[in-house]
Amino acid sequence: MPITTTDQKKRVLSGMRPTGKLHLGNYMGALANWVRLQHEYECYFFIADWHALTTDYADPSRIKQNTLDVALDWLAAGLDPERCTIFIQSHVPQHAELHLLFSMLTPLGWLERVPTYKEQMENLTTKDLTTYGFLGYPLLQSADILLYQADYVPVGQDQVAHVELTREVARRFNSMYKSSILSEPESLLTPTPKLPGTDGRKMSKSYGNTIGLSESPMAVATKIHRMSTNGQRMTPSDPGDPDLCPVGDLHKIFSSAEVIAQTQEGCRKASLPCEWCKIEAGHSVVAITDPFHEKRQRYEARIDETWEMLREQSRKAAARAEETMLPVRAAMGITHELGAVRRYFGLTAQEREKLYHLEDCEDWLAVASDQRTIFLRDYWVNNLVSRDARLSQEANRVFTTLEREIEEPYLTAKKKRVLVTAAVEEPDGWHFRIPARSYEIWTLLCWKRPEDDLYDFVLPQNVYAQAFAQAKRLLRKNEQIHLRVRQHGDKWQLQFVDLNRPEVSNGANIAPEVEFIDITEYLRNYRPLL
């Protein structure tokens, strides 16, 4: 049953390219935020090793080790496989599959216009980026995100355009395949404090000025001890300005209010040597990194288990991804099940005849009538419709009520809207109440008791158009059309019950004769569906 509850956690997805061991800048810019998010959301974090190839294809020798380094630092910094799913992109082949499927419906121009595309082409001049894969990498990101139906994507400002592309792809897919399979994600901008590297510039691997997230306390302290003070306090008696000093910036991010006050005063008054200030900054940073360092050592020492855990997590991610792929494949005419195509082939006339007897379905009589309607409708669509008719339905549509689901039309190959609905025999025939909307075909399923035979009528609009128009004029807003089907001798007849209502016959309008429409010829006649 495609009834979903709304008390599920929202989903978050984000990834990092495997650039090797992480540094404090990566932590403050993204990872620290992820560690928080895992407590509130259903989180998926992945190492984008395929993405690494878009720029590093000519020398991929470090990718694998870098992948593990990133994973270990994630675990060390507190991503908890019990609380979130941590996986390796290339271990989930659905990313490549969805990327390929998306490629079919994504205009080239969308990718050529992604702002980062030309920017990176211009900046990374040492690498040849005029490849098919580099052009397509934002689309691979769209697949990454939509595969998990993420609600939020924590990103930096430069990636917002990619999330926007993802939303466009989702919209195009949904509109093209008349579905609501893909949900549009939103960017979750991470506020990032300015984190100085050891030379005072922004901390970045390319500047070689990083402090590693899981470096030993000694290494961290040494690096901070050697940090630039931006040329201030050439002699210990010169006062300095902590707001102009990278070490001062470190304090602001990592130290307690008390230490910040002390060191700022000591700097301005030249009462505290820079060495002491740096030692204090070292303590503050090591208080963060030391547990990471220790935890990483533990994961490294059990590298086989860590790897097995990552594989297990990747399998978990793949299972979630497959949930999305099933309706996506169906919408695009690609499924791994025979399903509805089975109808198109096989079955002898005799086998087919048997299917109109519902003895085996008697337990459906015990369920509520709208639920039974759905069972019967599915049974009819999957087993009885002629093999030449091909009915489709919007895949994976989430219905809030059974009633809504019953009203949802099937579509024929020619995009005609078909309402399929069912009733069990009452003393005076089968009664149907159906929305007064425009369906081009009504299919009425009549379950005859006690023989348990199914009689199905496929009625094209012209059969009932006149009576329908008349009935609709008399209906109040949102009221349903009331139909009756009855067997009369060897004929089958359809009646619009509402036309007979007392308030109508008593009013200004004169009630029309209670007309019966002969529908005998539409019994098991699937021609209208072709």
Next chain:
Amino acid sequence: MPITTTDQKKRVLSGMRPTGKLHLGNYMGALANWVRLQHEYECYFFIADWHALTTDYADPSRIKQNTLDVALDWLAAGLDPERCTIFIQSHVPQHAELHLLFSMLTPLGWLERVPTYKEQMENLTTKDLTTYGFLGYPLLQSADILLYQADYVPVGQDQVAHVELTREVARRFNSMYKSSILSEPESLLTPTPKLPGTDGRKMSKSYGNTIGLSESPMAVATKIHRMSTNGQRMTPSDPGDPDLCPVGDLHKIFSSAEVIAQTQEGCRKASLPCEWCKIEAGHSVVAITDPFHEKRQRYEARIDETWEMLREQSRKAAARAEETMLPVRAAMGITHELGAVRRYFGLTAQEREKLYHLEDCEDWLAVASDQRTIFLRDYWVNNLVSRDARLSQEANRVFTTLEREIEEPYLTAKKKRVLVTAAVEEPDGWHFRIPARSYEIWTLLCWKRPEDDLYDFVLPQNVYAQAFAQAKRLLRKNEQIHLRVRQHGDKWQLQFVDLNRPEVSNGANIAPEVEFIDITEYLRNYRPLL
């Protein structure tokens, strides 16, 4: 052992888009040829449902049924799942994965220049083909082909450019990753007789003039009975020219020499009414199609089994594809096994120390020395090299001899060439004979008996460069350098044995002192590999 035999069957791969039931034109143009090829080659034939999306993405509703229709006609026409592998592209996710990996290294310009690209853009004006996927579909074909390491690809003339692109992709991959993983396929052009449709034009679905491959005999005969005679013989007494008549063309392809002679004469002399000639043509064609018709009925009647068979065949194809993906992933830094990265992490000093004892490897002493060398070399690379050094080898290289394999260098992360070779102790030390080629690093493995300790020396070029140059001058062509390693007190020494040869000391050159090079510091010193 990567030693392969050469008596394997050559591989053939080809595919068709799922356009629905096949017609005689499809049969004569491709399928009939495939049926022959399955007896000579290891054949893979696939239904390219993902390719269908490159043009039909906006309405994929027929793809699945068409896929089955094609499969059933293949089976009906004689493709035999016992003799070839028949599969559905989308059931083998490796196609999407390899396509993605290839996208990384394929220049956009290669795809933009594929002749069919602009051609189709201009011809298929009713569809919007300016998509990322349409640009990339020849690359998807390259993945299709290279995934199975096909030797031959039966194609029509219009597809030759795609096979050429495939060869380029394979060459670029091999040269970029210094491998011989991908083999270049060759086109196998299918000679196609001119087959007229029922209206005399080329038989083609888009003209609506086809004779279905598995239509009932009655339907086929009726279609042929109504065929155009190209306006000839308006009255039965007019003579005609069978060379100008589509029915005459059918006879030439499908009838016996006798029937051809009879009908041609009857036409030219106006002695045979067109009706009779058409009935004869009908007989000839039905003789081909009737068995197909019957066989198809049988497969249709067991559609679930047929589908399960296709899935099973697809699994078989996927297993073959995975064989290619393993070395491809490894070459691109993407593997699903921890493998060599394990070395980089973990292992306590104590655990490491233990690995230098070869007690457990004593059975290697029983094998030939070159085989033992390989065992030892692999053992050293996989277990002993420092966790920071990352040696790689050309993946999947096929060696014709063990000797060639031993000479093959490993590469460090910085692309230095490392020769790794092993010897067992002889009375005066360990003797090595190595090619007088330029390796930047020699790694000499000494197995000390009876303690079974392994001593490993990683020698950078500067240690031996001078002696090497000297020795090389004295060597005959293709002669190997002869080295000896010996333990001398607590020192380890390397000697170039060749410098000491009698013919040299007796000749004009005065033999140099037998120099020993101290290599003690390189014992278990993996720095040169970083």
